[in-house]
Amino acid sequence: MGYALSATVTQAFAPTLEATRAALADQGFGVLTEIDLAATLKAKIDVDIAPQVILGACRPPLAHAALSAEPSIGLLLPCNVVVRSVDDETTLVEAMDPEVMVTLTDNAELGGVADDARQRLTAALASLTD
Template sequence: MSYGITTTVDEPFGPTLAAVKDALKAQGFGVLTEIDMAATLKAKLDVDIAAQVILGACNPPLAYRALQAEDQIGLLLPCNVVVRSLPDGRTEVAAIDPQVMVTMTGNAALAAVADDAAARLGEALRSLKTTA
């Protein structure tokens, strides 16, 4: 089962992370959480990984609609977006496919919300400078 929407950006990590936040904002998403995986794993395990940040993105009207359809949908929120540095200097950006909510819950009432969220996340990723 595919559970993500992914694109590769022809820009380094730092500028891409900033562009992703702007692209999410343009689609009505706010970033509720930001987890720097490289810093966290360095601090907790003293291991080094490539730069990688997990953004917890939320579009409040969509979250509200999802909660109206499924009272435990909070277990699958917010929408995670991962920005990860690649060895060749490019950056991978991946977002959870909101259709996972429908699949995981079996609740067809979430389909319209998931469609809307998927369209918005897809547009955010498409708006970035991507590789062909």
């Protein structure tokens, strides 16, 4: 089993980042955190990497259901979605596959939550390439 859902978008980084935020919102996710890896690494250790942002996406009903089934699941939340520039015209968008929660915890009660989250994230990523 892989650990990521992904979409390769034929579009520059900045508009893909905005489109990803919108696609997540369309699927009921809010972005709780945003980490600009390129800026952080430049500021902290003076290295340059291609533009890359981690979005911490959360859909509260899913988070609540997951926490109800597995109180320590907060360690794996929120759903991380990475938007990374490949080149000037190509951006890769990846999301942690929620099914990983089930395999890491060995808690079958998370199955329905993971399925719902996976369907929503897959739809969000698919909308970026339509």
